[in-house]
Amino acid sequence: MDVGIVSYGAYIPRFRITPQDIGRVWGSDGDAMSKGLMIYSKSVPAPDEDVVTISVEAARSMMRRCDVSPKDIGALYVGSESHPYAVKPTGTIVAEAIGASPNLTVADLEFACKAGTAGIQMCMGLVGSGMIKYGVAIGADTSQGAPGDPLEFSASAGGGAYLIGSEKVIAKINGTYSYTTDTPDFWRREGEPYPSHGGRFTGEPAYFKHVTSCAKGTMDRMGTKPTDYTHAVFHQPNGKFPTRVAKMLGFSDEQIKLGLLTPYIGNTYSGAVPLGLASVLDHARPGDRIFAVAYGSGAGCDGFDITVTDEIASYRRDAGPTVAQMIERKKMIDYATYAKYRGKIRMKEGGQ
Amino acid sequence: MREVAVIGIGITKFGELWETGFREMGMQAGLAAVQDAKLTAEEIDALYVGNMSAGRFIEQEHVAALIADYSGMARDHIPATRVEAAGASGGLAIRQAYLAIASGQHDIVVVGGAEKMTDISDTISNEIQSSAADQQWECVFGATFPALHAMIARRHMFQYGTTREQIASVAVKNHKHGALNPNAQFQKEIEMGTVLKSGMVADPLGVFDCAPNSDGAAAVVLCSMDKARKYTDAPVKVLASAQASDSLALHSRADICTFEATRVAADRAFAQAKLERKDIQLAEVHDNFTISELLAVEDMGFFPKGQAGKATMDGQTTIGAKLAVNTSGGLKARGDPIGATGVAQIVELVQQLRGTAGRRQVDGAKYALAQNVGGTGATAVVHILGVA
Amino acid sequence: MTTARFWRDNQTRYNLMATRCGNCGKVTFPPRNVCPVCHRKSMGKMKRFQLNGEGEVYSFTVVHEAPSAFEMQKPYVLAMIRMDEGVMLTAQLIDVEAADVKIGMKVKATIRKIGEEGPGGIIHYGYKFTPF
Structure with a gap:
């Protein structure tokens, strides 16, 4: 049975802030940060947006683009490291809001930045085994960076939703391979408002080792090489890392261009590869082959080998906004507004 | 249906009445109306009180009995009823008294209306x-x-x-x-x-x-028209x-x-x-x-x-x-x-x-x-x- | 605790569920058990359905003095929206500059946080509208 993507949807909040604006407040060189991270602006969620609303927006767009009845969805997973509640699921709200309740299984995933792609793998298993007809996997985040921390220049918000099935598949998933170790380069303890990271430890032994190992492992198993792919999407905590890892693996700038969004919207964490892949699918043509590697700090990597099918020609992409449209639809805000929206200003408890 | 007249009126100043609480305001307006009608307490058949939200403004429900009590009528045990229809509470209280007299059930009814809005913040008051x-x-x-x-x-x-x-x-x-x-x-x-x-x-x-948000109380005495002349030369019908x-x-x-x-x-x-x-x-x-x-x-x-x-x-x-x-x-x-x-x-x-x-x-x-x-x-x- | 009070209406707030009278066809939102036109004749004939989420601005205001729960958003645009199905509802307009809002403007529903019971309380989600 061919298992693959039946539909997809994406969502990016409208507000943006520049590294220059952040740098100005903290006395760091915003221009240098922008250049070093290859980030020109990052998305900021409105005070009334969170992982639930982002997930629902993406999932509704996904459902509008296809004719699948929400009642045929047998599983729904929301992967995020910024679920609104510590205890109480996100996925149940999303399931209700797309009309998929109550006859399905739902779970929230928290697995660093690859919780969304982990959901895709879980759906592939359930669909492939015939246990369900369709599964939904969502990766979304409203990530936080401590004020003044280098992370604040990149941590942003957005998400992508994928309907996985075996009928009318617009992109067949030929195979997936995960590479998993315990490498603690990034963490947040329960109750802490902001994450911590290992600084330069997040580079070579973490991101680069895992992404290259997973990419090679995936291609070995599929018997492919970089030139076999039309497009490649890599996890993108900044603009530099995916550009460099692509070069290390032998992918060209042209291959990663469509899926590289971090320079414009920042690091959307669990939303990063789902959004990058959505951007590629927005433009993909029948026969295009897509390579994707998601990375989660301390979680490892998920690699995917995907082939776009003829179905995409009749697929209703127009029924939902494209990633490019949402990148274009933006309103710049200053740091004070950003601090207010992200809850970084200490308020009086209990109101008036 | 019997004809009904107004034989007495009373009102407090409206505004931010820092010195005056809810029950005092109600009493002041009520007594002024009763005095204006030259009534004695024993002649009053019933009390209606128009009030929107004492429960939220001053955390006090059951305000009709409260006003009757503080107006000195507790020992007369008159029926005291609160009427609520948000901003129309006062007008509706008057209508209830009017109906009670017109129907023949009561002869003389005092209607009070009161709200104490400034003991809490403007934001909560507005909510x-x-x-x-x-x-x-x-x-x-x-x-x-x-x-x-x-x-x-x-x-x-x-x-x-x-x-x-x-x-x-x-x-x-x-x-x-x-x-x-x-x-x-x-x-x-x-x-x-x-x-x-x-x-x-x-x-x-x-x-x-x-x-504005205001504190204040007002009261009127309603009476059946046939008895009104006993109390005033200038009843208003x-x-x-x-x-x-x-x-x-x-x-x-x-x-x-x-x-x-x-x-x-x-x-x-x-x-x-x-x-x-x-x-x-x-x-x-x-x-x-x-x-x-x-x-x-x-x-x-x-x-x-x-x-x-x-x-x-x-x-x-x-x-x-x-x-x-x-x-x-x-x-x-x-x-x-x-x-x-x-x-x-x-x-x-x-x-x-x-x-x-x-x-x-x-x-x-x-x-x-x-x-x-x-x-x-x-x-x-x-x-x-x-x-x- | 208002958890149950909100939960009861979640379907309507998430998915714009309305009712159509099986007798006269009148649409009501939020859902009702009795048609305000047909009264008893509509009993048991009120059919639930989902509004298509599109409509136009009938009137609007920009709220500057906000309730405490909306302090973070002020000033915000509040509108009465006439839905394609004919019913009207009240909701916030978002992702739009106040100066650009006009009576007659086409809008569509989206989902947002509409409130929360303090930082430790339940979060309420529901419809807000964005321009087309």
Whole structure:
């Protein structure tokens, strides 16, 4: 049975802030940060947006683009490291809001930045085994960076939703391979408002080792090489890392261009590869082959080998906004507004 | 049905009454009315109290028995009943007393109205007022009471070409009247520019388009007409008492520029009183917002729909014109202690019809009307009073 | 605790569920058990369905003095929206500059946080509208 993507949807909040604006407040060189991270602006969620609303927006767009009845969805997973509640699921709200309740299984995933792609793998298993007809996997985040921390220049918000099935598949998933170790380069303890990271430890032994190992492992198993792919999407905590890892693996700038969004919207964490892949699918043509590697700090990597099918020609992409449209639809805000929206200003408890 | 008269009135000053609590206000107004009617406590058959939300304003429910108690009537064990219909609580309390007397059940009934709104922050006070709208389907989505009226104002401007200045002229006129009322919260005239430049509350309405948060109480004594002459040489007759309701949420109406409840209640009242619109010399209407007064005088048929703004701006509702509207200063200048408002309207009409309204007296006042609204027009009460 | 009070209406707030009278066809939102036109004749004939989420601005305001729960958003645009199916509802307009809002403007529903019971309380989600 061919298992693959039946539909997809994406969502990016409208507000943006520049590294220059952040740098100005903290006395760091915003221009240098922008250049070093290859980030020109990052998305900021409105005070009334969170992982639930982002997930629902993406999932509704996904459902509008296809004719699948929400009642045929047998599983729904929301992967995020910024679920609104510590205890109480996100996925149940999303399931209700797309009309998929109550006859399905739902779970929230928290697995660093690859919780969304982990959901895709879980759906592939359930669909492939015939246990369900369709599964939904969502990766979304409203990530936080401590004020003044280098992370604040990149941590942003957005998400992508994928309907996985075996009928009318617009992109067949030929195979997936995960590479998993315990490498603690990034963490947040329960109750802490902001994450911590290992600084330069997040580079070579973490991101680069895992992404290259997973990419090679995936291609070995599929018997492919970089030139076999039309497009490649890599996890993108900044603009530099995916550009460099692509070069290390032998992918060209042209291959990663469509899926590289971090320079414009920042690091959307669990939303990063789902959004990058959505951007590629927005433009993909029948026969295009897509390579994707998601990375989660301390979680490892998920690699995917995907082939776009003829179905995409009749697929209703127009029924939902494209990633490019949402990148274009933006309103710049200053740091004070950003601090207010992200809850970084200490308020009086209990109101008036 | 028996005829009913007003034989006594009492009112406190309206405003921020820091020294006076809820029960003291109620007692002051009640005793003043009873004294005015030259009654003894034993002659009172029942008490009705108009109050919107003492439970939330001062965390005190069961206020009818409380007012009866503090007015010294606990040992008389009279029936004491609270009446609630948001902003129309006072007018509705009067109507309940009217019905009780007209039916023959009671002969003499005291009606009080009171609200203590300034013991809590303005923000919370405003939230409580907003609960007169549909909490679940309006307020939860960010609707406030001013916001709902602002949407009425915007639609009125869109449908009828009403101007911002015409709407503001209601506040200018009511402050002018309020300056003549020693019990008014604001006794200072204002200029058009003051209204237009006031801080925005809900666009297009600014601070001076909104009635204030007020403390205050008012009371009247109603009596069957056949007994009224025993207490006063100048009873004022209740010629009509009418009430109507409508959907709670503004968005459930076909047209938000008309309060159908006001229109229906006014039609019923004029039919009962057997009077024409032109017979009325003065009206106290529910100007909780400037736009509300325009709706009120249009919906009751004093001006064609869409014409009240121009008429108000031209002075056609100022004291001295054929129809004087809100001679007391209205909710805007006299103040709006919610439960007291509908009762205070009747107090003003009685003073005018007795010819004791001082500097704001409408010459030759013979017939007068009061319109009291709850929520965004979900309840409307209209009374017509006349010289007996 | 208002958890149950909100939960009861979640379907309507998430998915704009309305009712259509099986007798006269009148649409009501939020759902009702009795048609305001047909009264008793509509009993048992009120059919639930989902509004298509599109409509136009009937009137609007910009709220500057906000309830405490909306402090973070002020000033915000509040509108009465006439839905394609004819019913009207009240909701916030978002992702739009106040100066650009006009009566008659086409809008569509989206989902947002509409409130929360303090930082430790339940979060309420529901419809807000964005321009087309």
